[in-house]
Amino acid sequence: MPGALSRSDTKILIVAGAVLVLLVAAAALFSPPEEDMTPFPSSYATGSNGGKAAYLLLQELGYSVARWESSLEKLPAPGETDTVLVLAEPIESVTSRDREALESWLQQGGTVLATGYRADTFLPERAARPEYEIEWKKFQAGIPSSVSHGIPQITMKPEGYWDTKKAATPVIFGDEDHAVVVSYSYGKGRVIWWAASTPLTNAGLKEAGNMELLLNSVGASQNKRILWDEYFHGERPGLLSYFAATPLVWGLAQLGIGLVAIFFTYARRSGPVRPLIPEPRLSPLEFVDSLGGLYQRAHAASAAVGVAHQRFRYLLIKRLGLASNLTTKELTIAVREQLGWREPGFVETMYRCERAALDPELSEHEAVQLVQALQQYTRVLRLSPRTQKEKTGWKRSGTQSATLNQ
Numbered sequence: 349m350p351g352a353l354s355r356s357d358t359k360i361l362i363v364a365g366a367v368l369v370l371l372v373a374a375a376a377l378f379s380p381p382e383e384d385m386t387p388f389p390s391s392y393a394t395g396s397n398g399g400k401a402a403y404l405l406l407q408e409l410g411y412s413v414a415r416w417e418s419s420l421e422k423l424p425a426p427g428e429t430d431t432v433l434v435l436a437e438p439i440e441s442v443t444s445r446d447r448e449a450l451e452s453w454l455q456q457g458g459t460v461l462a463t464g465y466r467a468d469t470f471l472p473e474r475a476a477r478p479e480y481e482i483e484w485k486k487f488q489a490g491i492p493s494s495v496s497h498g499i500p501q502i503t504m505k506p507e508g509y510w511d512t513k514k515a516a517t518p519v520i521f522g523d524e525d526h527a528v529v530v531s532y533s534y535g536k537g538r539v540i541w542w543a544a545s546t547p548l549t550n551a552g553l554k555e556a557g558n559m560e561l562l563l564n565s566v567g568a569s570q571n572k573r574i575l576w577d578e579y580f581h582g583e584r585p586g587l588l589s590y591f592a593a594t595p596l597v598w599g600l601a602q603l604g605i606g607l608v609a610i611f612f613t614y615a616r617r618s619g620p621v622r623p624l625i626p627e628p629r630l631s632p633l634e635f636v637d638s639l640g641g642l643y644q645r646a647h648a649a650s651a652a653v654g655v656a657h658q659r660f661r662y663l664l665i666k667r668l669g670l671a672s673n674l675t676t677k678e679l680t681i682a683v684r685e686q687l688g689w690r691e692p693g694f695v696e697t698m699y700r701c702e703r704a705a706l707d708p709e710l711s712e713h714e715a716v717q718l719v720q721a722l723q724q725y726t727r728v729l730r731l732s733p734r735t736q737k738e739k740t741g742w743k744r745s746g747t748q749s750a751t752l753n754q
Contacts, residue, residue: 389436389463389545391415391576396551399436402562403576405553409569416575417583420446423575426457426537431573432566437464437545438580446470455535461565463545465508471541472534475515478508484546484555487528490519495531495540495564503555504528506543521561529561540565649715654705660722663731676702689729697721 386392389399406413416423416433420442424431433453442450451472454460460471468476484505489496502521510527512519521529528543542565547558566574643652661679665672668682680695701718704710726732 388439388581389549390578390581392578394550396549398550399545399548399576401550401553402548405559405562406566406574409563411566411569411572411574413574413576415583416577417579419449419579420453421449423449423453423458426453429571429573430457430459430567431575432459432461434566434574434576435460435462435467435470435580436548436577438466438470438577440580440582442470442580451534454537454539457536459538459540459567461540461542463542463548465543468508468541471539473515473517473532473539475511475517476508476541476543477511479506480508481506484552487521487523487526490522490527493518493520493531494567495529495561496520497564499557499560499564502529502547502557502561503552504542504544504546504558505552508543510541510543644712649712650705650707650710653701653710653715653718656719656722657701657705660701660726660731663726664729667729667731687729691725691728693721694725697725 384393384395384398386395386398389397389402391399391403394400403413412429423433433450447470450460450470454472462468462471465476465478468474482505484503486501486503488501489499506526506528509522510517510519510530512527512530515532517527517530517532519527519529520531521527526543529541531538531540533539546552547555547561552558553562566572643649662672664679664683665674668686670679670682674682676698680698683689683694697718701722704715704718
């Protein structure tokens, strides 16, 4: 048997454990955060290529800015408030329905700020050609415009250039051979295209002229609503994302732990073992169901009526004490004279049963009606042994009640 730890060894272990806990806590608190490497200007991204700084800047300057995480078909109609949609370097392809919805939205008076080469595929006029630049370049202002007001030059790392020969659009910023910022009207709306998202990224926003370019592109903050697209950055709101923001996730986790605990505490032999009681194969209901299935598959509705009719005649003749070869007319007369029973539909039902037993085209619905009628007459006339026992029981109970009353 191993010996117990001495007091000095116990102190060493306690001190070592405390030092380990402090080191782990210090590493968690003081370790540098991982750098955000998001390659596109998402309003959630804090890395150099992200767009969170521009998003927060617009908020601080009093713009009504919000993230847009739905398809373009659900864009709000431009009204009294000017609406600007920021398509900052979308990474997912646009569908024909989204493009048609965007064109219709522009014709109604919306404004689109599209940045990057891929954003050209969203626009009514597509004249961008890819030509990726490695270095950041400075571009001078072209024709006077509200977009270039007060900005002599901007800094950008283009992903492509606007082909002015393909689409004769005024060059707002560019050089002798290239156009990097263009703007044109479409219906009641306006389209502004940048060759890259550099001016609104976290790293490029601080360059001279870039912040002013962003503000001039979205316009004054009064009566202005800005929708920063995240739908084409892959953000898709759904039921799971909704529940992720609620305590339901933690509740399900606790429920799962409880189920696992219950699973490990379950015992198969938690009670006495008893053999199952086998169901008898010759039960009356099973016989009736099997017999009914045979009649149904054989389409023998007339046979079923014939069997029921013969049984009813047998019980009735036995009750009256008559010969078995009586005709239907003679039998119905005997019932009326001996039993004094004048049911209006009885005679007609007997003749119908006699004809139905010989009719091979008899429908199942009519056969069921006739058999049910014969069963009803059997109960009313108390022809079967069961009804006779019920009659005897009723008489006995009536006698006992009269005795008690006396």
